[in-house]
Amino acid sequence: MRVLVTGGAGYIGSISVEALLAAGHEPVVLDDLSTGHRTSVPPDVPFHRGTYGDQIAMAHLLEAQRIEAILHCAARSLVGESVREPSRYYRENVVGGVALLEAAREAGVGRIVFSSTAAVYGIPDETPIPEEAPLRPINPYGETKRTFESALAWYGSAYGLRSVSLRYFNAAGASDRNGEIHDPETHLIPAILAAAEGRAPLTVFGDDFDTPDGTPIRDYIHVEDLAGAHVLALEATAPGDVRTGPPAGGSVPLVCNLGNGRGASVKEVLHAAETVVGRPIPHVVGPRREGDPPILVAAADRASAVLGWRPELGDLETMIGSAWAWRRRNPDGYAA
């Protein structure tokens, strides 16, 4: 299958490109390189620099490249930034995203897999969080992802667009080729490893949460396990596949959480990282970060029941070990 991967030069997008190649598909990457890295994409994969929000260019690209399905990973994805600059999040994640859907309609591309997020749930009433939980995002990032999920549902019922929205919990780890490096670095595991390297001080954002050790609990999932789910989700959008459309025709969006269904606290992650690097990692405990819920853990059975997804790298030390190995091989990050 020829798949356009938007954001294919980013952390999750680039490792999804690797998974698509390994499964025998033909990815084509679109990325504006605002946060992605050209060298994360293998040289023999077609690469287009541009934005998915340019409807005319997108319709042209989808047709010229004979694209059959879209993997839409590109987005603005920083919670704090979204609170300060909602305009950017609505313009890119919502307006830009709808331009992509319009281009897909124009080009006759009727299959899409969307990178959504656990941030659509906000502060959940129950844990592990099932997909049916109410969607009450508490920041523009989560809100814009929820809005796009809704657009997919309405485009499905009106135009037959087949879609799968994948709600990521906390992606972690690295492949041999690609890893996570952001500036600024806001995510826990890279922040811990940067502290282990002596590059930046580490602050634990609060140890007075209502959890066993007082630090927040998250569901960390290896990025290669996530990438594998994207391939299965794309396959589930095939015409006639009952997982995204009733036998009588039409389409129903499929929504799946992607997590291990197990939580780890910030302190547990820190201890696992200390085991991986083989020494204590200096840190201080600071105040809570605004908007951090105490516990976010996925009910992860739907992805396994419907997509046949089996995460295999769920052990914390395996995840952190792969991230650490990647950083040691690439001490300066990406070349470009």
Ligand code: UDP
């Ligand atoms: N965290 C922390 N220090 C950091 C970065 C993150 O204590 O420098 C905590 C954060 O408060 C949260 C957890 O680590 O409880 C995971 O944060 P991350 O930003 O990686 O993912 P989120 O769950 O917010 O999407």
